[in-house]
Amino acid sequence: AQSVTQPDIHITVSEGASLELRCNYSYGATPYLFWYVQSPGQGLQLLLKYFSGDTLVQGIKGFEAEFKRSQSSFNLRKPSVHWSDAAEYFCAVGPSGGYNKLIFGAGTRLAVHP
């Protein structure tokens, strides 16, 4: 079955600290992988995506993610977290050739301490 697992429901980091959010997926074919961020009362904003090629992808707001096929993982990282990064983060997988039928993980809520 196709699925996305985000093992950490809630993470708290101090401002300026590094961040890694974990994502594991189960998908039959080669998937497209995404990270989205959702702030309270807002829709989802795309941070970055992986289709093929370089397994380290850069996104907006200083985020990056690394695709590891052997581990079926696509972890999100940021070297220095800002207070404005507090939000909910969703990892998603979709069929190659299409964005629209995405399978989302349950999300990781990030809190940032000053």
Add this chain to the structure above:
Amino acid sequence: DAGVTQSPTHLIKTRGQQVTLRCSPISGHKSVSWYQQVLGQGPQFIFQYYEKEERGRGNFPDRFSARQFPNYSSELNVNALLLGDSALYLCASSQGNGGEKLFFGSGTQLSVL
């Protein structure tokens, strides 16, 4: 340019009623997708419409239906509402049928009492 707009922003219904949610895509976008986000969970795919035709459907009962109009706006209808239908309903648009960036609206919060 305006982003994806959804109406209403909040809605309260009672069990058994019917509800219609509306979505206007970004100008020039021909595809609209609907997702349901239950509190504490990630969004779940409900429908995708492209050029007024249904191109995909998630694992939702027949109580859920949708359509896309000639101007590419879309409506999501839910009949015989259940308490479990309480959720944030998100609409997303894209230019084509697949392979493009999805732009999400802020959603309609539906509460079923």
